[in-house]
Amino acid sequence: MGVLKPEAKGRGRGKEIMEHLTRGSPLNRRTYLICRTVRSGQRYKYPGNVVVVGDVHPGGEIIASGHVIVMGNLMGMVHAGAEGDERAVVIAFSFQPLQLRIAGYVSRSPDGEKRKKKLYFREPEIARVENEEIIIEKYSLGGNKDGFKGSRRYQEEEEKNG
Amino acid sequence: MGEAIVITSGKGGVGKTTSVANIGAGLAGYGKKVVLVDTDIGLRNLDVVMGLENRIVYDILDVVEGRCRLRQALIKDKRLEQLFLLPANQTKDKTAISRQQMVELIQQLKEEFDYVLIDCPAGIEMGFKNAVAGADKAIVVTTPEIAAVRDADRIIGLLEAAEMEPPRLIINRVRPDMVKRGDMMDVEDMLEILAIDLLGVVPEDEFIVISTNRGEPAVLDGHSRAGQAYRNISRRLLGEEVPFLNWDSNNGFMAKLRRFLGLG
Numbered sequence: 001m002g003v004l005k006p007e008a009k010g011r012g013r014g015k016e017i018m019e020h021l022t023r024g025s026p027l028n029r030r031t032y033l034i035c036r037t038v039r040s041g042q043r044y045k046y047p048g049n050v051v052v053v054g055d056v057h058p059g060g061e062i063i064a065s066g067h068v069i070v071m072g073n074l075m076g077m078v079h080a081g082a083e084g085d086e087r088a089v090v091i092a093f094s095f096q097p098l099q100l101r102i103a104g105y106v107s108r109s110p111d112g113e114k115r116k117k118k119l120y121f122r123e124p125e126i127a128r129v130e131n132e133e134i135i136i137e138k139y140s141l142g143g144n145k146d147g148f149k150g151s152r153r154y155q156e157e158e159e160k161n162g
Numbered sequence: 163m164g165e166a167i168v169i170t171s172g173k174g175g176v177g178k179t180t181s182v183a184n185i186g187a188g189l190a191g192y193g194k195k196v197v198l199v200d201t202d203i204g205l206r207n208l209d210v211v212m213g214l215e216n217r218i219v220y221d222i223l224d225v226v227e228g229r230c231r232l233r234q235a236l237i238k239d240k241r242l243e244q245l246f247l248l249p250a251n252q253t254k255d256k257t258a259i260s261r262q263q264m265v266e267l268i269q270q271l272k273e274e275f276d277y278v279l280i281d282c283p284a285g286i287e288m289g290f291k292n293a294v295a296g297a298d299k300a301i302v303v304t305t306p307e308i309a310a311v312r313d314a315d316r317i318i319g320l321l322e323a324a325e326m327e328p329p330r331l332i333i334n335r336v337r338p339d340m341v342k343r344g345d346m347m348d349v350e351d352m353l354e355i356l357a358i359d360l361l362g363v364v365p366e367d368e369f370i371v372i373s374t375n376r377g378e379p380a381v382l383d384g385h386s387r388a389g390q391a392y393r394n395i396s397r398r399l400l401g402e403e404v405p406f407l408n409w410d411s412n413n414g415f416m417a418k419l420r421r422f423l424g425l426g
Contacts, residue, residue, distance in 0.1 A: 041204060043253040058215065059206075059252050098216040108216035111240060 029066045038062065038076065047083075058098055067091070077101070086129045091139055095125040100134060102127065107134040164195075166268050166278040167399075168297035170321075170329075172313030174284030176305045177334040180370060180380075182281040183211045184389070185301075187379035188396030190245035194276040197236065197246040199268070201293040202283040203258055206250035212239065213377020214247055223251040226263040232270060241382065246275070256289035268296025277399075286320060294321065300329035301361060306336055306347040311355055318358060330361035332395065337366045362395035363406060364388050 029048035038044065038052060040059025049066035060076035062068050065083040067090070074092035079101040081088025086103040099108045126139040169182050182198055190196045199222070200208040209215045220235035225248070239245035248271070251258065271278045280297055283289035294300065300321050304314040314331075321329050333352060340346035349363055367388035373380040380389035381396070394404045 041252045061253065099218070106219060111213065111216075 031066075032064075034062075037072075040076075045082075056092075056097075064088070080127075088128075090127040091124065093124050094122040095127070095136060100127055100136075102129050102134055105129055105132075105134050164272040164275045164277055165299065166272055166280060166297045167299045167301060168280040168282050168293050169301045169303060170282035170290065170293065170317055171284065171303040171310070172286065172317040173304075173310045176303050176310050177332075177364070178284075178303050179207045179211050179281055180374060181301070181303050181332060181334065181364075181392070182208060182279050183379045184381040184392035185396055185399065186245055186277075186279050187239075187242060188381045188392050189277050189279075189399065190239070190242040191381065191393075192396060192400060193244065194400070195244045195274075196277045196279065197248060197271050197275045199248045199271065199278060199280045200250035201259075201264070201280055201289060203250045203289065204252065204255040205283065206252050208281050209237075209247060209249045211374050211377065212247055212379070214239065214249075215377075218249045221249045221251040222267070223254060223258055226259055226267055232267075241378070256283065256287065256292070259292055261292055261295045264292045265296045286316065290317075290320075294324060294326070297326070300326055301332055302329045302356075302358070303332045303334055304352070304356075305334050306341070306352065308347075311347070311352055315356055318356060328358055330359045331356060332362050332364060333360070334364045335366045336363055360406070361398055362391055364391040364395075 031049040031051060032044070032046040034044060034050065034052045035054065037054045038056045038060035040057055043061040043063070044050060045063040047065045050062055050064040050068045052062065052068075052070045052072065055072040056062060056070055056074050056076040056078065058075045061079070062070075062076070063079045063082045065081065065085065065088075067088050068078050068080045070078070070090075070092035072092070073094040074090070074097050076097065077099045078090050078097055080090045081103040082101075084103050086105075088102055090097075090100060090102065097109065099106065101107075124139040125136050127134055127136045129135075169178050169185070171178050179202075186196050186198045198208060198212070200206050201222070202208070203223070209218060214237050217237045220230040222235070224230045225232050225235045236246045236248055239247065268278055268280070280293050282293035302314050302317055302321075304310045318329055331353070333349060336349070337346055341348045349360065353360055365387050367380070367386055369383065369386040370380050370388050373383065373386070373389075379392075380386040381392040383389045391407065394407065397404045
């Protein structure tokens, strides 16, 4: 991650996110790379970070004790920080998970929202835990601050899933 | 003590899951406490048809393997207070659950609910045997096609061999216009072959596709013909005498007009 240092101009949220990502332990863990589409019924569980180069389809599951990064459409279920690490984040190029879990927090997709057709034209987003809930916002490294005004809040199903 | 009913067909794609969703919603709509159990491990669908996919945290395997309490795995429907879903697991296969575990689970559910509707996987292997194991009654779903009727016949035979009380039949996706032309088996033909009691006839209805995609059972829609048929099936299950609808004579504007003019 050292290569991806935020730009010096970064007074924006990008720098904050980078700090958030590098603070604490998750990044020191090993990272597993999945270079394929994760389809319904497939489940990857890894004690570390997971990077998916491909899509996660509805019914597919990624469970990681660290961060999860999806270089594609995230439509299935992701559980980051599965061993209780609330600093874990989920980043995806296109964010439409059925359900998202970080540590003990669970949030689900809003009901009745139609799936957007043009998945690939959506912007990358990042999910993390802030003030005891999962928030999802636009993701841009060293980007301008304006982009982060409209953070999208998913419905909180239950606070703790235990 | 409630009643456990398995909905099965042998052949795939004849409408088991749709029937479970609609009958369940129908019964819950008439005030019964209902739980739908998806036993199609590895190919779960009922949660999608019910529009509850995004709420799944625990599934049937977590319950039988003791990773969570039964209460935690039950998902309450978003529209009906009295309707619950126990979803299947998607990552394992049918061998992940044993017959004994299923029987115990259904028994536990029967204590709390008026109706336990079990969505059976296609086929006659382990998944089918498990689904049937805990059930008191069975409903066989078929469509007016020879292959589906043949498979239904096989299933009825297996159910009888399991010493279950004779199943009741739902004939799905009937097209009255084709039956009238003689291009499709009619209800009497099928009853003659299968020789079991008829529970309901569900006409082909585009709205089923729409409602399935939306994740809302058709039975909740007042205008859907299939929804009406499923409402009637629910009432018959509750013990009411509901006459079978005669689709080809009372349907359509021209037929109504003809009747109005005294020509029908």
